[in-house]
Amino acid sequence: MPNQGLSVNLATVRQQWNLGEAVAACARHGIRAVDPWRDQVAGYGLADSAKVIRDHGMTVTGYCRGGMFPSADRDGRLAAIDDNRRALDEAATLGAQCLVLVVGGLPPGSRDLAGAREMVAEGMAAVLPHARAVGVPLAIEPLHPMYAGDRACVNTLGQALDLCDRLGPDVGVAIDAYHVWWDPDLAAQIARAGRDKRILAYHICDWLVPTRDLLLDRGMMGDGVIDLPAIGQMIENAGYAGFHEVEIFSAENWWKRPGDEVLATCLERFATVC
Amino acid sequence: MPNQGLSVNLATVRQQWNLGEAVAACARHGIRAVDPWRDQVAGYGLADSAKVIRDHGMTVTGYCRGGMFPSADRDGRLAAIDDNRRALDEAATLGAQCLVLVVGGLPPGSRDLAGAREMVAEGMAAVLPHARAVGVPLAIEPLHPMYAGDRACVNTLGQALDLCDRLGPDVGVAIDAYHVWWDPDLAAQIARAGRDKRILAYHICDWLVPTRDLLLDRGMMGDGVIDLPAIGQMIENAGYAGFHEVEIFSAENWWKRPGDEVLATCLERFATVC
Known part of the structure; x- marks a missing residue:
């Protein structure tokens, strides 16, 4: 089954437009799905965000983001759990298909990666009943290993799927x-994710050579070295038939260009590269 | 069995000293092992490098570096194999315990990571008879996944050990x-490496948060988030009783400080942090 087309993660145009402008621009370009970030929703207002998304008939392929569970103390961990419950409420209001989790890295001063990973599992377990209650599944996003210290201590798809196995239904990836493009075990783990019905979202962009910044130098599809057709095929073979969501953080390039140029380029590359 | 002490990878002081000066400085600080880079040896002369290392009674814990096998064409791959044979000859002249391999990333214009990985296996197989002839084992260094595109397409210890299994004796890691610090499978793979007698070298430095450059912003032990005592314990439990080799690329910090300060700090941190 072919994918349903391109979704735009609104971080891709966060420097150009507020949420309402971005949704309207996506609609103007014929794009039928978006994934907003919490700060964008907060800036535009939750009710207004839900309305503009609904008025444009947009599918919401995810809500970015929950997570950030590890903390140096118990109060911090409880605050993170509360915050994730609020994120789930917002996601439900927006009609999002999942809450994307950037699970968090090491607490300040800690070098205990195994401990942080356990905090993630415990935090997710605490949040999961609320996810079920509001009908928004939790999507663990395994982040590149270069973020293990400060953003996410879940760093491979296999590790994320092990966590899904531990937590049960209504959790996915x-x-x-x-x-994940570098992972020698990628094909096997995508197949496993498909068998287990765990694929909740598929995000695309490209890895630039050289990469000049660990966070904000992601590339447009086709400008880097990721074999996106091959990975897209693995994803479709695994039974995922949803949107392909473009998400590009690019402080020195795409964030500086007109939003319409960015969206037009995303669509053109999605059609020709992916 | 405790480790044999600190070895200094001479890249750590490459901006401060030539090879002869660096070896003499290490000896002055009571350091008994070094790992030189090919360009440092070429700059000082192979015979002179071997002599200064011998005169100071230094163990050579490795020679950096061979590898870089993938190429867009057959001529390029054959040239890489020839170059690795020359590196092995140099390593033998220096008395190095292994030739460290940074295996290479994607050839220019390629997105075929599986193909690049196959070129690495084939290149190593072609070089291996010469490694055996000169008595210098090949040490695959799995590089962080952020280097998969341009430097090394072997990105986990497990993947490197699979390659060792395929190639047979006189290959290690x-x-x-x-x-590797981020790898959720690290403890199991270090134990496997020990069982299989594949650990040829152990390198240390630290992962800084934030990391400002993908290549040249490595930290001094203790300044980052890696749990070096825990990993060092895994390494020793796996039966490795060799030197711990400090290797720091640090364009904006340690490369700008006096070499004696760098070496003194390495020794102090090795004693107190690792």
Whole structure:
């Protein structure tokens, strides 16, 4: 089954437009799905965000983001759990298909990666009943290993799927090509994710050579070295038939260009490269 | 069995000293082992490098570096194999315990990571008879996944050990904490490496948060988030009783400080942090 087309993660045009402008621009370009970030929704207002998304008939392929569970103390961990419950409420209001989790890295001062990983599992378990209650599944996004220290201590798809196995239903994965393309076990783990019905979202962009910044130098599809057709095929073979969501953080390039140029380029590359 | 002490990878002081000066400085600080780079040896002369190392009674814990096998064409791959044979000859002249391999990333214009990985296996197989002839084993250094595109398409210890299994004796791994610390499978794979007698070298430095450059912003032990005592314990439990080799690329910090300060700090941190 072919994918349903391109979704735009609104971080891709966060420097150009507010949420309402971005949704309207996507609609103007014929794009039928978006994934907003919490700060964008907060800036535009939750009710207004839900309305503009609904008025344009947009599918919401995810809501970015929950997670950030590890903390140096118990109060911090409880605050993170509360915050994730609020994120789930917002996601439900927006009609999002999942809450994307950037699970968090090491607490400040800690070098205990195994401990942080356990905090993630415990935090997700605490949040999961609320996810079920509001009908929004949790999508673990395994992040590239270069973020293990400060952003996410879940760093491979296999590790994320092990966590899904531990937590049970209503948990899945958001597979971002940027984070997983290097993994020698990728094909096997995507197949496993499909068998287990765990694929909740598929994100695309490209890995630039050279990459000049660990966070904000992601590339447009086709400008880097990721074999996006091959990974897209693995994803479709695994039974995922949803949108392909473009998400590009690019401080020195795409964030500086007109939003319409960015969206037009995303569509053109999605059609010709992916 | 305790480790044999600190070895200094001479890239750590490459901006401060030539090879002869660096070896003499290490000896002055009571350091008994070094790992030189090919360009440092070429700059000082192979015979002179071997002599200064011998005169100071230094163990050579490795020679950096061979590898870079993938190429867009057959001529390029054959040239890489020839170059690795020359590197092995140099390593033998220097008395190095292994030739460290940074295996290479994608050939220019390619997105075929599986193909690049196959070129690595084939290149190593072609070089291996010469490694055996000169008595210098090949040490695959799995590099952090952020280097998969341009430097090394072997990105986990497990993947490197699979390659060892395929190639047979006289191949092993150089385990660098910087490259592998994030790996959820690290403890199991270090234990496997020990069982299989594949650990040829152990490198240390630290992962800084934030990391400002993908290549040249490595940290001094203790300044980052790697749990070096835990990984060092895994390495020793796996039966490795060799030197711990410090290797720091640090364009904006350690490369700008006096070499004696760098060496003194390495020794102090090795004693107190690792």
